[in-house]
Amino acid sequence: FSIGNFENDKASYIYRRADEILSNMRLEAEVKVINNQIEQKQVYDIIRFESKNADIVFAGIPEINASNEAEFVEKTNKLLHEIGTVVLLKASSVFKNLTLGVNKNQEALVGITTREFLSFKSLDIKSSMHESLNGAMDEFSTKIFENYNRTFQNYTFNQKDFFAEFLEKFKVEVDESLSNLKHHFSSLPANRVNRFIVNYHHILFNKLNKLFADFRIEHFDHLRTLMETVIAEFDEGLKPLWKEIPETVVLSFQREAFQPEKNDSLAFKIFKKRKLSYTKKPVIPVSFPLRKYLSDLQLAVYDKFLDTIGETAIETVKFLIKFQNFLKSLSLVFDNFRKLAIDKNLSDSKIDEYRQTVFKQFNEVELLLDGMCQKVTAFFKNSWIKEVNDFIEQTENLKSVYYFERKKTTASQLKQLTQKLSDVGVPYFSNLSLLINAGEAENYLLQFNSVVNAEMNEILIQTDSLLKNELLNNIEKLSGNLKTMLQAKKQGEIPYDKMMPDIEVLSKRMEMINNASIKRFKRILRTLPSEITVMEETRFNDFFERQFEEIKTVRVAFLQMIEFLTDNKIFTQINRYRTDLLESITIQLNQIKEHYRLFLFSLDEHVKVKPEDKTSVKDFLNEQILKVSEAKNQIIEDFKQYTANITEVKSEISGQTTLYGLTKFESNLKHYIYV
Secondary structure, eight states: OEEEESOGGGHHHHHHHHHHHHHHTTOOOOOEEEEOTTTOOOHHHHHHHHSTTOSEEEEEOOOOOGGGHHHHHHHHHHHHHHSSEEEEEOOSGGGTTOOOSOOGGGTOOSSSOHHHHSTTTTOOOOOOSOHHHHHHHHHHHHHHHHHHHHTHHHHHHHHHHHHHHHHHHHHHHHHHHHHHHHHHGGGSOHHHHHHHHHHHHHHHHHHHHHHHHHHIIIIIHHHHHHHHHHHHHHHHHHHHHHHHSOSOEEEEEEGGGGSOOTTOOHHHHHHHHHHHHHOOSSEEEEEEOHHHHHTTHHHHHHHHHHHHHHHHHHHHHHHHHHHHHHHHHHHHHHHHHHHHHHTTOOOHHHHHHHHHHHHHHHHHHHHHHHTHHHHHHHHHHHHHHHHHHHHHHTTSSHHHHHTOOOOOOOHHHHHHHHHHHHHTHHHHHHHHHHHHHHHHHHHHHHHHHHHHHHHHHHHHHHHHHHHIIIIIHHHHHHHHHHHHHHHHTSOOOOOHHHHSOOHHHHHHHHHHHHHHHHHHHHHHHTTSOSOEEEEOHHHHHTHHHHTTSOOOEEEEOHHHHHHHIIIIIIIHHHHHHHHHHHHHHHHHHHHHHHHHHHHHHHHHHHHHSOHHHHHHHHHHHHHHHHHHHHHHHHHHHHHHHHHHHHHHHHHHHHHHSSHHHHHHHHHHHHHHHHO
16 A cells, blocks of 8 residues: 655654554555655656556546646556556545545645645644643644544535535536527527526426435435444544543753742742752753643543534535525526516527526535535634643643643533533434525525516516507507598597407406416415425524524424415405506596597587687597597506506515515414414
């Protein structure tokens, strides 16, 4: 088992760590560390020399920059023809630390990366004035951090990998959806493009719901079991460390430190005097019971590990919130596609432009996920280093050593903390489940809001088209007909009933438009869950501070609330505003009919009246034509108000159909009902 080492002073550590890894993997092998700090040989050159007679070589396929693909293939092919059988691996997290074909700057070793072996070189342990303490504390701190890397880091990488798999699958679905949209929209009739976009949007939502469900089925129990395992392994790995600590170390102080001071206690003065009398040397040794005092850190290491699990939860929340925000942005992109389609401005270039925006946001989500493990590990490392440095600081002067402040960890405290640690998986996965619930709920709500926006826009578009074609254009024709008759000074009457629509027919046509959208509302309701359990809003808001305390949840009657909003807000309001619009149109049509009657009657009189009266009659006739146009304009204004009312309903529904908006609405509704 050969390992290339670019830092020669780490050889002994690498030997020991490699033995531990092989032992954990239940493999027997001879470890050979190849020191390469001075010669700086290329990795392939080391493989050629060290592995030329090997029966089989296992190595991983590294991440390769696009510009280096050809070079990698050429060099790798050449190497493979020069040595024996090679198995190239690119698989699960088990093989994450196996790499091949990268240089020193990418921290690669033959077989195992230096990230695994040398992750402790950046431990910023404070350098003590006591050489003996430096070595002991460095070894002790490294083993603590090794224990973390060997156990809990395995969990964080697995969780990250599972979410990355989830994200990658969704990315593929989004890419496919946008590609299909681009491929098909130009071949569709203009009146079908909007519906086509809405359908693709809903298909994407449904695929995401399936991904959430698959994540629970495939990974949730695995992660729960893995966390329980690594916590137990972390605890088990700590136990022998305290026995490996030296019983005592000798601390060295300058002779001046033993000079008596005014505020010294009598016992401290006697201690100093005795030490001074023993030797005349400038440096005086003091025995320090290291194991006894380091036992104080037992509680600290469990405490910091518990905090680290909490930090893992926080980083997970940040990722899920970022993902939810991405979903909202994606929903807006499809809304923009619909608006562009309505305005007949949708094009391949527009879709490509939005696609770039979508995948830029996707990359931001992936970047946050990629940094999760490093952030969690850094949190544990920094927390632990602070504890160690605080300990070392207490050994800096003689008085602190003599009156060393012990935290006096009791067995019961340790037992309580280890029990809390073993129980932490329950709230962790309860929270994770609730967060995924929230993601699913937001996805359903985005889907519902998308339908609301699309269908209410459809109502406005079709109603606008109906009024223009069946009413406003005919009123304009009527007005033009009246002007022609006035100029000709004789009737060229088109019967009013043939020109103007029947208000009952118009009402039924508008009702049919509304009912078509209502059916589509009903269809989306069938996909919603009856209820969903999520964190209480106040609990979610202070999650970053409290993490695992008092997991308060609320069960939202999801489907019931959406149905209530649909029936009592959307349908009721739309029907009311439609009725108001029709009443206004009826009033204006009755006025137009009266102006039309007066015009025809006055036109007959216009022929018969005396010349001196013709001007006043003509003015009256023009006034009737003007009032017909004013009635048409009033109908246009009434439709604008109808549009504003429908838009207001959309905004109101959008505000209430957020997860916690729905929760508040439900509680207010219950209060209203029961009061």
